[in-house]
Amino acid sequence: MNKKVEFIDWDLVDYQEAWRRQEAIFDQTVALKTQNRTNNTQLETPNYLIFCEHPHVYTLGKSGKPENLLLDDAALLAKEATYYKINRGGDITYHGPGQIVGYPILDLDNFFTDIHLYLRTLEEAVILTMADYGLLAGRYPGFTGVWLDADNERARKICAMGVRCSRWVTMHGFAFNVNADLDYFKNIVPCGIDDKDVTSMQRELGYALDVGEVKDRLKYHISTLFNMELF
Template sequence: MNKDVKFIDWGLTDYQDAWDRQEEIFNGTVALKGKNRTENTNEPTPNYLIFNEHKHVYTLGKSGKPENLLLDEQGLLEKQATYYKINRGGDITYHGPGQIVGYPILDLDNFFTDIHLYLRTLEEAVILTLADYGIIAGRYEGYTGVWLDADNEKARKICAMGVRCSRWVTMHGFAFNVNADLAYFKNIVPCGIDDKDVTSMEREIGRKLNMDEVKDKLKNHIASLFKMQLI
């Protein structure tokens, strides 16, 4: 099993460009697994952990409802935002500057073949990162992602998740609000949940965070939890 994982930070990227680049890596890994199976070879499959920030964009997962986007085409133009229907799970969410969007493109045969555990492990990495800053976070039963005050009426989400997995190769991932402009969430029903708030580290702490510092802590927690070697 290959536990080496190439870490890449794409910086501020257009969503379509990032999606195309993800698909290229994902399809290459799936193809290699197919070749290994049909030709009885054992070439190691690569793993990637990609971080980036996106220009303002709304994305709708396969199970989402288009009416959860509350803007028409003119509204999107005014907000300088784009909109995509994509092939991950989940409903609608927002990506933008000040948000760490993580795309682990992993062959889970190199780690563990359990998509439930995969999601819980990504959540745990975000929970541990928040704890580094004194923010107590956890899970909300019945929902994916990371939440604050999930056990009471103040429940608010700080990290959304939606993944695709084929032949145990993953793509898409998570969106972690660090310094994100939360006003953009008012233009959607976030993740299809209309009675819960969305928050960010900046809102909770009362100041902007150093994005590179948060990214460094997060990637190290992911590496530790998955027992991966970042290269």
């Protein structure tokens, strides 16, 4: 039986506000699991798939190096960008308009309790979405995310991932470059990798895409791979 998952699109939302909303949902889900364990109950935990876009922002994960941000405060202001140290895994990345940011807040006890499989499944959904547009993407051994030409010197990243998981409840997620302004990646060492390029679907295909259409394809592949019933 497919697991019911609520789909929410926050559209363009400030990063800090989105983080606050995620934390609230995440905390409620973890609290419900704790209540079930304490009271020996089986109240069903909710699951969410959230899409959004953010104004220009750089975020640094728990294992990241602050020096991978190449801008000082004045330069950030000039770029109309913000910067946050956050509680996901991974190093530094960029979010901005033209990018599909996905925040699955899932109780993996409802799916499978394997964080590596979780990440690989999210990657596969992006790979299948790109295939719908004739783009051959894949994985780069040793690195999380989705890449093109991962097997040669032209390797370039199109989707970054960084998640948090506690008691098998997930938050944070992925950033998929559709029509993103790639110049903003020049101000960081993306994901701490200084010898690989970053790309977007627009750059690869030579035209701007309908982000709503790409979202629909990505939703379809995520729901299929995870056996979700989105509502």
